[in-house]
Structures are given as structure tokens and as C-alpha cells.
Amino acid sequence: MxxxxxxxxxxxxxxxxxxxxxxxxxxxxxxxxxxxxxxxxxxxxxxxxxxxxxxxxxxxxxxxxxxxxxxxxxxxxxxxxxxxxxxxxxxxxxxxxxxxxxxxxxxxxxxxxxxxxxxxxxxxxxxxxxxxxxxxxxxxxxxxxxxDEAYDPGFDFGEFEGTVIHPQFWPRDLDYTGKNVVVIGSGATAVTIVPSMSDKAAKVTMLQRTPTWMFSRPAKDAMANFLRKILPEKVAYRITRWKNITLQDIGFKRARTKPQKMGEALHKRIRKSLGEDCDLAPFTPPYNPWDQRLCLVPDDDLFKALKSGKADIVTGHIKAFEKGGVRLTDDQFIPADIVVTATGLKxxxxxxxxxxxxxxxxxxxxxxxxxxxxxxxxxxxxxxxxxxxxxxxxxxxxxxxxxxxxxxxxxxxxxxxxxxxxxxxxxxxxxxxxxxxxxxxxxxxxxxxxxxxxxxxxxxxxxxxxxxxxxxxxxxxxxxxxxxxxxxxxxxxxxxxxxxxx
The missing domain is CATH 3.50.50.60 (FAD/NAD(P)-binding domain)
Known part of the structure; x- marks a missing residue:
């Protein structure tokens, strides 16, 4: 030295x-x-x-x-x-x-x-x-x-003979074609994985202990793309950035001051995506919007997967991992070849x-x-x-x-x-x-x-x-x-x- x-x-x-x-x-x-x-x-x-x-x-x-x-x-x-x-x-x-x-x-x-x-x-x-x-x-x-380490909720996988994966350590060669997949969790990672795996998997189930507030928006920002056509790149970017920062700030503060109104607005968007008669229970947490980070659903991808029948959401508590799937405390059995533990970070x-x-x-x-x-x-x-x-x-x-x-x-x-x-x-x-x-x-x-x-x-x-x-x-x-x-x-x-x- x-x-x-x-x-x-x-x-x-x-x-x-x-x-x-x-x-x-x-x-x-x-x-x-x-x-x-x-x-x-x-x-x-x-x-x-x-x-x-x-x-x-x-x-x-x-x-x-x-x-x-x-x-x-x-x-x-x-x-x-x-x-x-x-x-x-x-x-x-x-x-x-x-x-x-x-x-x-x-x-x-x-x-x-x-x-x-x-x-x-x-x-x-x-x-x-x-x-x-x-x-x-x-x-x-x-x-x-x-x-180096993901959060370990202490699951005992008992008799389960399938594949268990944490998203932080995803294997490069995983083939889930035609498989039943259970994704444990309801945060941003789970909300991303479920629709993405539903194209090849037989069925993807998002198993949540507690629902999460979700909001949908287009993956493309129409205003940003329009401004880029008529303004210099940096000017268009600054305007869009200012717009999004302002909207985020307003949305967060509204959630804190008028949580019921914010919850109603989020539910309205979900009904627009899933239909007026959809069950809102899987999307109604026991806490107010922005008490935890909201989950983004771009282009309604999760809701489209749910409507197609290739994915579903189950709310419940795990009793045991058994051969061929997951048993819940209400005795419901969810078939699984692959379990993804999207249970959070450390x-x-x-x-x-x-x-x-x-x-x-x-x-x-x-x-x-x-x-x-x-x-x-x-x-x-x-x-x-x-x-x-x-x-x-x-x-x-x-x-x-x-x-x-x-x-x-x-x-x-x-x-x-x-x-x-x-x-x-x-x-x-x-x-x-x-x-x-x-x-x-x-x-x-x-x-x-x-x-x-x-x-x-x-x-x-x-x-x-x-x-x-x-x-x-x-x-x-x-x-x-x-x-x-x-x-x-x-x-x-x-x-x-x-x-x-x-």
C-alpha cells in the first residue's frame, strides 16, 4: 500500500x-x-x-x-x-x-x-x-x-418434489412450458412474474397472504412520445419528467389525505379491466393505498392473464407443501410443479x-x-x-x-x-x-x-x-x-x- x-x-x-x-x-x-x-x-x-x-x-x-x-x-x-x-x-x-x-x-x-x-x-x-x-x-x-441472501420466510417444503425458486436467483435454463406454477407473494415481483409466465405455463397461481393495491397504466406514455416528435429530445424529456414527478407527488399526497377516494379510484380502474362484476376482494388490502408501495400493472397484463384463465389469484395461508402442490389452511389444494417464492428481499x-x-x-x-x-x-x-x-x-x-x-x-x-x-x-x-x-x-x-x-x-x-x-x-x-x-x-x-x- x-x-x-x-x-x-x-x-x-x-x-x-x-x-x-x-x-x-x-x-x-x-x-x-x-x-x-x-x-x-x-x-x-x-x-x-x-x-x-x-x-x-x-x-x-x-x-x-x-x-x-x-x-x-x-x-x-x-x-x-x-x-x-x-x-x-x-x-x-x-x-x-x-x-x-x-x-x-x-x-x-x-x-x-x-x-x-x-x-x-x-x-x-x-x-x-x-x-x-x-x-x-x-x-x-x-x-x-x-x-447474497433473499428473505427466507421459513417455509418447510416437506413432501414437495417440484422445483423451488426465489426470483433473486432465477436459473437461466428453467423450462416451465405446460407446468403448474404457484407464485407466493403479491408485491411488484409477483405481479410481474405471473403474467409473464402465463404464456407458456399450464396455469400460474398468485398465492397471496394479503392483497396489494394495484393500478394499471399504459406501458407507453402517449404524451412523451408526442412531445418527442415536435420538440428537441432533452426538452421533451424535461417536460415529461416534470409531468410525471408532479402526478406522482399529487397521487401520493391524495392517498395519504383521502385514502378512501384513492381506493375507490384504484378499484374503478380494476373493474374497467376485469369487468363491473369482478370480485374485488383479491385487490382490497387491509391497509390504505400507499401505506405500502402500489403495484404497477402495465398494459393490464396481469388482468388479461386472469381473464384468459391462464392465471388466477388465491388469498390464503399455507398449511403445508405436499407432493404435487400446496395445501392451504382452509384445505384448498393448489397443484404445483414449480413454486416461486416472491416473498421479498432482505x-x-x-x-x-x-x-x-x-x-x-x-x-x-x-x-x-x-x-x-x-x-x-x-x-x-x-x-x-x-x-x-x-x-x-x-x-x-x-x-x-x-x-x-x-x-x-x-x-x-x-x-x-x-x-x-x-x-x-x-x-x-x-x-x-x-x-x-x-x-x-x-x-x-x-x-x-x-x-x-x-x-x-x-x-x-x-x-x-x-x-x-x-x-x-x-x-x-x-x-x-x-x-x-x-x-x-x-x-x-x-x-x-x-x-x-x-
Whole structure:
């Protein structure tokens, strides 16, 4: 390990949407800062490379899941996984980012050394080799769930002799032609898989313990496609993006203030798709709309599969897995050759990296979020945890832009440490808030490991993009909370860094 010069100004962990977005922002806004992206997998894309189940697609529109700097040019705004990977590949190649990515590099641990103003990072390559690198900043774009383990609800498959699959680990060669398939779950993954498998399977049954609120919309955005014909690409994209952000915000707030009205509107759409006399019980959860994330049904694909008889929805509790199928507590038997456990993800914080400060472990569950981007009393570290009520990339964009502003301010001042300072006295006065006001299973299961959240800004992970965007863009970086300082004999000065960059 080099003892004098820091290897990288910024180490970006993860080559998915968050990491690629940060790299693109840095290319444009902090060209004098060097960076590397370390990615544990052998390809970029994160979620969109990992998940390979039938029909894998976005569950929000690509005009908001896409980046603010790169228009989405496809006709379909609800995009499949391969189209999203193409979008990310184009960004990486057009901006010459690929050469900065080190694939097959998994970050194991990172220790902050104050005397050097840098993180000492331990990585493991796909060949099993251990490496050590240093970086002045860590930017964690490692997502929100555990890549190694899915959530295990503890099913005992007993006498079941068929195939059991979790969507996170979908086999490439699965042949389900003419098979009976039971998909356990009612979230976005199940709602995607059921209609996608129904074309070849004999029958696909979505077995849900609790219904989910669903809404349908066309996969193509007619207004977006019209605007692209008459306006420059970037202008059309900005207008469509603004339109969709506004509608999402209005819809979410309406659900919170008038949940009954929102529920009636969602049911009205379902009746339009399935018929006025359809049974709404499978689509009527015991909670209000947006208490959990709504499930998108593009082009009515799930409802078409239900109407065709190739798919159905059963609500009930599992009693046992038997030979040839699943037995419910009401003694109903559902034939199954294949069981898909779409039962959710396992939440993870900071990519499960063992963070420490001078060798002492950093437990992020004891630290407060700072502007939904950094953490109290943790220097030179930023993270992306996207919105639950809007597209992930909206937060990724504003966090990237903000960190670029912080980097430029630090460089201008000739400092190398930036830390949100929360004194013990100030912390004692903070009124804490629920980190997530959502009842989703994976959210509730993961709350214990999540960082702390305050009622008041800036010690907060907000769920209001419009106000967050304004604050992150307009509020001064030097807000009296974020401390800028210089430490360490081994850290390069501003002039030296600029000379090295040139």
C-alpha cells in the first residue's frame, strides 16, 4: 500500500444506477477529481443485471427512473430489464466511464484514518484475492438489499418434489412450458412474474397472504412520445419528467389525505379491466393505498392473464407443501410443479461493508441521516437510499449533485475532511421520527439496522422529492452543520491535487 498519495479522490461502490449516476455527475461537475467504481459483479447494472426472472421490468416510469441528464428515448416508458441495461451501457460508453470500473471487486471493509484523511478499503476480487486501496471519499451506491441472501420466510417444503425458486436467483435454463406454477407473494415481483409466465405455463397461481393495491397504466406514455416528435429530445424529456414527478407527488399526497377516494379510484380502474362484476376482494388490502408501495400493472397484463384463465389469484395461508402442490389452511389444494417464492428481499445497509473509524466499528443504526445523503459524525461518506414513494433515481441524482458541490467546496478551500457534526447536546434535543412510514414486510424487518431519522431537516431521510430537490440545490453547502477541515500529513493539498489531475 502506498503511504504518501491517496489512490483515489472518490471511490464509488456499485456500478448500478446510483454508482453510474454519480460517475456521470462527477465527469460533468467535478472533472478535477479522480474516481473509481468498484463493482462486485462482472457486469454493470446492479439490480438490472442480477434479476433475470421472466418479465423483469421497472415498476415506475423511465422518465423518472432515468437520470436528469440523459433522456429516455425508448417508446415504452415502462421498460424491461434489457432496455434499462442498454440505457446504462450507453451512458457509460458515451461518457467514457467504463475505463473507471473495476469489475469483480467486492468491498469487504473500510476504515477511516483521520491522520491521513482517507478511507483504507479492503476488497476481495472474484478470484479470491484480497486488495487494499485508499480513497478520500466513499460514495456508496450499493443499493438497499442483500445480494447474497433473499428473505427466507421459513417455509418447510416437506413432501414437495417440484422445483423451488426465489426470483433473486432465477436459473437461466428453467423450462416451465405446460407446468403448474404457484407464485407466493403479491408485491411488484409477483405481479410481474405471473403474467409473464402465463404464456407458456399450464396455469400460474398468485398465492397471496394479503392483497396489494394495484393500478394499471399504459406501458407507453402517449404524451412523451408526442412531445418527442415536435420538440428537441432533452426538452421533451424535461417536460415529461416534470409531468410525471408532479402526478406522482399529487397521487401520493391524495392517498395519504383521502385514502378512501384513492381506493375507490384504484378499484374503478380494476373493474374497467376485469369487468363491473369482478370480485374485488383479491385487490382490497387491509391497509390504505400507499401505506405500502402500489403495484404497477402495465398494459393490464396481469388482468388479461386472469381473464384468459391462464392465471388466477388465491388469498390464503399455507398449511403445508405436499407432493404435487400446496395445501392451504382452509384445505384448498393448489397443484404445483414449480413454486416461486416472491416473498421479498432482505434489507441491507451500506452494502454490508464493515465500516470503522480508527479501527472502531461504525454502527450506522446509531447515527442520524444528514440530508438523506450523509451520516452524523461520519466523515467523507455519502450513500444513496432511494424514495419509497417515487423513483429511486430521483434521490440518486440530487445526492450526486450535492456531493459534487461538497467536493468542489472542499477543493476550493483546500480542505480534505467534510463531516456533518452532531454534538451530544444537540442530539439529545432531536425529536426522532419513524425512518419509514410504510408497512411493507421488508421495510419493517429491516428497521433495526437502519440509521436514525429526525422529524426536522437536516437530520432526516425525507420522502418528499420536490422539497428535497430544492433544499439540496439551493441551501448553502456550508450550513453551519457540515464541518470543513484539513487533517493529515499524507493528504495532498489542493494545488498538488490540481497538478496531478492536469
Amino acid at each position: 502506498k503511504n504518501t498519495a491517496t489512490d483515489f479522490d472518490v471511490m464509488i461502490v456499485g456500478a448500478g444506477i446510483s454508482g453510474i449516476g454519480m460517475a456521470a455527475h462527477m465527469k460533468e461537475k467535478t472533472p478535477d477529481h479522480g474516481f473509481v467504481i468498484v463493482e462486485r459483479r462482472e457486469n454493470l447494472g446492479g439490480t438490472w443485471d442480477l434479476f433475470r426472472y421472466p418479465g423483469i421490468r421497472s415498476d415506475s416510469d423511465m422518465h423518472t427512473l432515468g437520470f436528469d441528464f440523459e433522456p429516455w428515448k425508448h417508446e415504452k416508458s415502462i421498460a424491461d430489464g434489457p432496455a434499462i441495461l442498454d440505457y446504462l451501457d450507453d451512458i457509460v460508453d458515451e461518457r467514457d466511464i467504463r475505463k473507471h470500473i473495476r469489475f469483480g471487486h467486492k468491498v469487504i471493509a473500510a476504515d477511516w484514518r483521520e491522520s491521513e484523511a482517507r478511507w483504507h478499503v479492503t476488497l476481495e476480487t472474484s478470484e479470491g484475492e484480497r486488495k487494499h486501496l485508499t480513497a478520500n471519499w466513499l460514495y456508496l451506491g450499493s443499493g438497499y438489499y442483500d445480494y 434489507l441491507a445497509v451500506a452494502g454490508k461493508i464493515a465500516l470503522s473509524k480508527e479501527g472502531q466499528p461504525i454502527d450506522l443504526s446509531k447515527h442520524f441521516y444528514y440530508k438523506g445523503c450523509m451520516f452524523s459524525n461520519v466523515p467523507n461518506l455519502a450513500v444513496v437510499f432511494g424514495y419509497l414513494n417515487a423513483s429511486w433515481t430521483l434521490r440518486a441524482d440530487i445526492n450526486s449533485d450535492y456531493v459534487c458541490r461538497v467536493l468542489n467546496t472542499s477543493r476550493k478551500r483546500g480542505v480534505d475532511v467534510t463531516e456533518p457534526i452532531l454534538t451530544a447536546q444537540a442530539e439529545a434535543a432531536i425529536e426522532e421520527d419513524d425512518i419509514f412510514d410504510f408497512s411493507s414486510g421488508y421495510i419493517q424487518r429491516g428497521k433495526a439496522i437502519m440509521p436514525r431519522n429526525a422529524v426536522a431537516y437536516p437530520w432526516r431521510l425525507n420522502q418528499e422529492y420536490v422539497s428535497d430537490r430544492k433544499r439540496m440545490k439551493d441551501d448553502p453547502v456550508d450550513d453551519g452543520v457540515l464541518e470543513f477541515r484539513r487533517h493529515g500529513a499524507n493528504a495532498r493539498g489542493a494545488d498538488e491535487q490540481l497538478e496531478a489531475a492536469e
